Amino acid sequence: MRLRTEQLCCVRGGRALFRDLSFELAAGEALIVTGPNGAGKTSLLRIIAGLLSPAGGQIALKDGELPLGESCHFVSHHDGVKGALTVMENLSFSCALLGGIIRKEQAAAPAAALSRLGLGALGDLPAYVLSAGQKRRLALSRLLAAPRPIWLLDEPTASLDRAGQEVLAGMMGEHRARGGMVIAATHLALDLDDARTLTLSVAA
Numbered sequence: 001m002r003l004r005t006e007q008l009c010c011v012r013g014g015r016a017l018f019r020d021l022s023f024e025l026a027a028g029e030a031l032i033v034t035g036p037n038g039a040g041k042t043s044l045l046r047i048i049a050g051l052l053s054p055a056g057g058q059i060a061l062k063d064g065e066l067p068l069g070e071s072c073h074f075v076s077h078h079d080g081v082k083g084a085l086t087v088m089e090n091l092s093f094s095c096a097l098l099g100g101i102i103r104k105e106q107a108a109a110p111a112a113a114l115s116r117l118g119l120g121a122l123g124d125l126p127a128y129v130l131s132a133g134q135k136r137r138l139a140l141s142r143l144l145a146a147p148r149p150i151w152l153l154d155e156p157t158a159s160l161d162r163a164g165q166e167v168l169a170g171m172m173g174e175h176r177a178r179g180g181m182v183i184a185a186t187h188l189a190l191d192l193d194d195a196r197t198l199t200l201s202v203a204a
Contacts, residue, residue: 083128
């Protein structure tokens with residue numbers, strides 16, 4: 001599996017965020033996307049996920065099991081947690097919404113996914129009582145319960161304490177060891193061994 005972008009361009013609100021962006025990522029590799037606010041980090045993830053159309057250039061996944069959009073799991077900086085639903089209902093709904101699971105042998109049951117993220121005892125609680133860090137853990141539990149080969153993570157450590165960051169680091173390491181990719185947009189340091197860095201700048 002190999003992800004390639006060639007001369008990718010992104011325009012939002014009539015302003016070019018980045019132009020002629022090219023990179024290649026192979027199975028098991030990780031890319032950290034950095035840069036100031038407004039440089040296009042989130043937009044790049046959304047383009048890869050198929051949620052936003054590029055203004056130019058090409059993006060392709062070679063030797064993937066499914067098309068690019070269906071191969072991606074995008075965890076936004078917005079946690080997407082519904083307060084009226086319980087913790088377990090939130091995760092179960094997300095799994096149903098994502099549809100068929102790729103690599104079923106790698107999928108964790110919702111209860112096991114919550115336990116891995118330290119939420120095992122909170123499954124019956126309404127999500128509105130969770131702290132910001134717990135909501136982030138809930139969002140990240142989707143990566144385990146509905147696995148995809150390409151993880152697109154937008155500020156994944158936001159609101160996480162050190163213990164939560166260590167859990168996430170372990171998850172990313174295991175995912176890469178199975179041949180998965182990680183692309184993370186962040187302002188903070190991530191425990192990603194041998195990750196390449198792509199720095200975006202605000203276009204003039």
